[in-house]
Amino acid sequence: MSSTIIAVLGTLAGAVVAGLMQQLTTARAERAAQAERRRQALVEAVPGLLAALVEYRGHQYMRLRSLQEHVPETPEERKARYASRGAVTHAMDRLYMATRDQALLDAAQAAMDTTFAFEPHDRTDDAVGEQAREAHSAFRLRAAVYVYDHR
Structure with a gap:
């Protein structure tokens, strides 16, 4: 009878340990999946911002050239x-x-901020544009390091 009780207790203990291990494994897998989703969102957000910055600087540059050539900006x-x-x-x-x-x-x-600091109506020299490109590169490098260090 005592061996039966010991066997039942052993089975119950084994089931409890297996359940706890399953719960820990599931929680760990969920945290890993959530971290990967966050990393993927960042991988998508960073190039989006970089591209938008380049696009805006391009518009500002074209506006500066138009001002220098005394060509009015169209509404479009x-x-x-x-x-x-x-x-x-x-x-x-x-x-x-x-x-x-x-x-x-x-x-x-x-x-x-450095991209927005370039205002064509100020007839800003190339230094502001260079600062914007440097800040762009610094952000790109910081983001790449962050993404690859948080895999």
Whole structure:
């Protein structure tokens, strides 16, 4: 009788341990899947912001050239330039939803701020454009390091 009780207790203990191990494994797998989803969201958000920054700088550069050549901006060109600025803001919002890493967000903000600092009506020299490109590159590098270090 005592051997039967010991066998039943052993079976119950084994079932409890197996259940706990299954729960731990499931929780670990869920955390890994969630981390991969976050990483993938970041992998999508970063190039989106980089592309939007390039697009906006392109519009600003074309506006500067038009001013230098005394060519007035058309309503369509203005609308496209404003839309590209909005695309930068939208891309930045997506980045904020993809990460809480403050250093990465700071690098993105610096890239955005230096890009927005280039205003064609100021007839800004190439230094501002160079600063924007440098901030863009710094953000790209910071993001790449972050993505590959958080695999």
